[in-house]
Amino acid sequence: MKQFALAGNPNCGKTTLFNLLTGSTAYVGNWPGVTVDKKVGTYKKGAEPVQIVDLPGIYSLSPYTPEEVISRNFILEEKPACVINIVDATNLERNLYLTTQLMEIDVPLIIALNMMDAVEKSGDVIDAKLLEEKIGLPVVKISALKGTGIKELMDRAISISQKPREGVTVLRDSAIAHLVQDVNIALRAQNVEAPLFHAVKLSEMDEIETQMHPELVKMVDEFKSTFKDDTFGNDLEAVVADARYKYISANYSTAYTHKGAKGEKLTKSDKADKVLTHRIWGIPIFIVILFAIFHLTFSEDFLYISAIAGGLPSLEELGMDTENAGVMLLACFYDGAVFSPGVILTNLLNWLLEWINVLAEMACANAPAWVGSFVIDGILGGVFAVLGFIPQILTLFLFFSILEDTGYMARIAFILDRIFRKFGLSGRAFMPMVMGFGCSLPAMINTRTLADDKERTSTVRVIPFFSCGAKLPILTAVAGAIVAYFGVGNADVITMCMYLLGICTAIVTVILMRSTTMRGEVPPFIMELPAYHAPRFQSLMVHLWDKTKHYVKKAFTIILASTIVIWFLSSFNWSWQFLINEDGDNLRMNESILGSIGMLIQPLFTPLGFGSQLGVEFGWVFAVAAITGLVAKENVIATFGSLAAVIVGSLIATEDGVSEVTAMIQGTGIGIPGLISFIAFNMLTIPCFAACATARAELPKGKFKWTLLFWLATSYVVSMAIYLIGSWWWTCFIFIAAAAAAVALIVLWNKKHPMKKETVSATVGLDEAALDEAAVTREEKK
């Protein structure tokens, strides 16, 4: 099958065209640079089926960003039968800049003038015939949104893919035409493929090319020593970029006739922007929008109706039978307060899952006890724990997709960049971080919008510190128990403080990483701000479906496997006896394999206040709870529930988990510092399996194991500090001294080893990435 590649600027409608051609459900967003990995689909409506590859959106073929290197290597090495260059017709000049680079490669090339509907609507005219003549390549007017011109585009693309095309350059009249010509001849003599492209890039002293053809660098250097341009001196990279734009303005821009005075009149988008990025109102509006999103997703008191009314009666208080199926369904929407849409969806799903659970229990009624437990606690319990998150994750995602699709997300980065630069990040890092308060999974996936690899790695690593929805029950249960048992403080204040602790830890560790292992310049913030437009229903749904698929797939693979392992370890003892009694309660968890592992690792937590000092009898439960928390953080309190049973003698399960924790306090004699340290540890340590799987997929190769270590180390150090300072206040001097020493060491080290030039290190890293990429595509071909 022939392979066609789609190349173009970010946000030029490339992914929309891809979806139209392939009928696939690739995600479309209104944020420059959404497509990071390339997507593949098939076009079946032509004379022959064609494979379509959607390359990442790029502005240039420079060696500086991973997207550009991926696209460049794909076209050069995989040699698609044709490259379809999508050009945003409303922004002709900048889009054609990439075209002038693509046309230098020896590959059939066709230009799709997209967004013609928007151009015609504004009354402007583009002479496609004239443009085609000037460029010397086929030009087809299309509108991916309206679906016009697609047939003609594909027919012409298929016809030009029959015969090879030799590259041409717009630099033939420029000052360095001679150099390009000479290098071209030298490369041709070596039988290099696409010699013209390599010749131009070599003339620019492109990092990738100079490594590939070191023997020709001398030629360029010699030329440089004699060359002197009036404006640029002998900076050939600048000469080339300038020549391209000059050529475009002189030759191609004439094809575009503007009707009105461009840039003078205020469009709807400009008016919206005036309000949304207002000097004074910009930030308050942003905070309100953010708050509204979280309220709609997570609030159990929609619009604060119940709080305003001074408390509404619960269904039980209204005299309804809460065991009745209809009332249970009603309770998904209202129970003492109207729930927000996100909570309603969660309740409905859990209601449904509850029924599946009941059916499963009935089906397993006659099977041996361990089979029933395996199905219900091992398989269903684990999968439901993950599926149960879906409604809220999706609701949160829906809102963030709307922000992204309308173009507001790019403005948030614009508004907040100033603050984030202080931590060595750019404004784009904000969104993934704040999404972390909802759930780490979508947050980690969202880091794809970060251009810089080091920035992205640092961000993925600190996302779990923004305490997610599933960690909240741990906070409220432990805080509640502290207040109930010790009679000190206020549960809400403790919870708030823990959230703050997470944020502070994130800030400190980001600064730490950016000055040690993730050292690098603050990434440049030179970003296109796309025009606002109304969100498109179809693209939102496509986006959501994509995310759901991704997530469900994970729930049934890695997460299922790990929950089964934990179930096995906690339900059996070393002599393979099944420990769970007929009622399904695990009252003998202390004898289980997991229990003995807990006892074994218990001493490790001694410096954290929940280790050996709590005694061997029950002290290990905190260690075990931390392990089960890896499956899903809800398990921490659930584990307390079944372990508290060992202490109290019967199972306790309360909605808020306070009595479970209180029982644990009674059983182990743990103090307040130890409890706070325990919350902090669970909040900052390795997140749930689902988040780990996502982090692994999103991080660059080889970074995941260090990330696990980073999470462990951070949580360990912070919890130890809390416990020790909480128990013996004077130990704070030790921590302050240690911190000061660490800072001094880092500063001294960084002074001694000044940063290498960013471009060099970036290119070396990219080279590896490029090689990996090539290997992957080759395997796919096989």
Next chain:
Amino acid sequence: MQKLLEEFVPGEKGVIVAVAGEGRVRRRLFDMGVTPGAEVIMRKKAPLGDPIEITLRGYELTLRKTEAACVTMEVKKK
């Protein structure tokens, strides 16, 4: 009159004369169309004073002041 893009106030117009800086930042500026001869309108500053938003070659671009300091402009009178 010449001055740096960084010093522009919202509404001011000009033509790019030279682009300084090095490596990645400079190349990125070129690739985004910030090359000598291009016409620029300064649109606004972000609420915290930085970064800035400009209109260039018919689209909106945002960049930080440190990056705008690399760009020398010839101011156009209104």
